[in-house]
Amino acid sequence: MGRKVLVLAETRDGVLRNVSFEALSAAQKIAEGGEIAAAVFGQGISGVASQLAQYGANQVYLVEDENLKQYTPDAFTQATVQILAKVEPDVILLGHTAIGKDLAPRVAAKLGLGLISDATELALDGGEIIFTRPIYSGKAFQKKKIIDGKVFATIRPNNIALVEADPSRQAEEIAFPVEIKDLRTIVKEVARKAVGGVDLSEAKIVISGGRGVKSKEGFAPLQELADLLGGAVGASRGACDAEYCDYSLQIGQTGKVVTPDLYIACGISGAIQHLAGMSSSKVIVAINKDPEAPIFSVADYGIVGDLFEVVPMLTEELKHILK
Numbered sequence: 001m002g003r004k005v006l007v008l009a010e011t012r013d014g015v016l017r018n019v020s021f022e023a024l025s026a027a028q029k030i031a032e033g034g035e036i037a038a039a040v041f042g043q044g045i046s047g048v049a050s051q052l053a054q055y056g057a058n059q060v061y062l063v064e065d066e067n068l069k070q071y072t073p074d075a076f077t078q079a080t081v082q083i084l085a086k087v088e089p090d091v092i093l094l095g096h097t098a099i100g101k102d103l104a105p106r107v108a109a110k111l112g113l114g115l116i117s118d119a120t121e122l123a124l125d126g127g128e129i130i131f132t133r134p135i136y137s138g139k140a141f142q143k144k145k146i147i148d149g150k151v152f153a154t155i156r157p158n159n160i161a162l163v164e165a166d167p168s169r170q171a172e173e174i175a176f177p178v179e180i181k182d183l184r185t186i187v188k189e190v191a192r193k194a195v196g197g198v199d200l201s202e203a204k205i206v207i208s209g210g211r212g213v214k215s216k217e218g219f220a221p222l223q224e225l226a227d228l229l230g231g232a233v234g235a236s237r238g239a240c241d242a243e244y245c246d247y248s249l250q251i252g253q254t255g256k257v258v259t260p261d262l263y264i265a266c267g268i269s270g271a272i273q274h275l276a277g278m279s280s281s282k283v284i285v286a287i288n289k290d291p292e293a294p295i296f297s298v299a300d301y302g303i304v305g306d307l308f309e310v311v312p313m314l315t316e317e318l319k320h321i322l323k
């Protein structure tokens with residue numbers, strides 16, 4: 001009879017994040033004929049229901065409340081507890097994003113549920129779900145299964161293969177009012193840095209610069225290559241500490257974790273703390289002057305050379321190919 005899976009979908013500025021579709025794709029894999037529901041929190045969000053249906057949701061709960069316009073731990077925890085009481089899922093999936101990382105442990109602790117965080121793969125083995133997740137900063141992978149009870153799992157973006165969207169699929173849309181009270185935090189205003197472009201944590205191509213980039217201006221050729229390929233620019237902490245770029249670009253143990261299809265590391269030595277954030281990328285290209293740089297040990301393709309020569313050459317060549 002299958003299991004009931006609830007996906008807590010995440011939006012940003014009213015647009016669903018890709019990881020929500022990945023969570024629905026994972027849900028299709030593990031539901032074994034059971035029901036798949038999705039819940040989305042916010043205000044004026046009904047437009048996203050059809051997309052959730054296309055990726056496999058049978059029911060979409062629209063949890064609209066003015067206190068859910070922006071994420072706050074209090075409001076989202078209360079709303080999640082109420083939706084869980086209604087849906088009674090066996091497994092709850094959400095993205096391993098800033099919100100997912102905050103929300104899942106809060107609700108799991110409050111309700112005494114299990115939590116598997118940062119899952120990179122979900123598979124079935126004799127009817128049991130096997131969750132794979134990285135440990136020791138990505139040096140090893142651990143496999144976990146549910147022994148008893150309900151479980152939360154956060155899904156690392158860009159790891160679960162997307163099912164094909166089926167535009168003919170429809171879901172039952174259910175307005176689900178929640179009661180939110182005693183808020184300790186209220187978001188009055190959100191001031192965002194004008195970064196624009198592709199979201200680094202969900203980018204399929206990341207061009208990263210390290211201390212070898214040498215200056216703020218040194219990032220320009222990397223940005224040009226990223227723009228050409230529709231990718232995002234990232235950085236090592238070395239580059240951020242040197243003030244060549246903003247810390248929001250930092251990839252690694254204390255920065256963002258990315259798993260793009262292609263990661264190009266330019267002038268990055270490959271310290272273990274940096275590898276923790278990118279070593280699961282599908283294809284890694286390293287450009288470094290030093291043939292002994294540790295980054296080459298994780299690279300699929302290594303180019304020993306000056307990034308200021310190699311990157312523009314690569315961009316020019318790709319311009320011809322992509323014309």
Ligand code: FAD
Pocket residue numbers: 209210211212213235236237238239250251252253254255256266267268269270271272273274277287288289290293305306307308
């Ligand atoms: P460097 O190690 O200085 O390497 C620069 C590289 O550029 C060298 O390999 C050099 O050969 C090459 N180079 C120079 N010029 C050129 C050129 N013209 N062309 C090509 N190559 C060139 N680091 C992170 O990145 N992310 C983290 O999240 C992170 N968290 C940390 C947490 C802790 C607790 C600690 C202690 C450290 C952390 N670090 C992190 C820092 C990490 O240890 C390294 O110091 C940092 O990654 C080094 O950055 P880098 O590779 O850019 O610089």
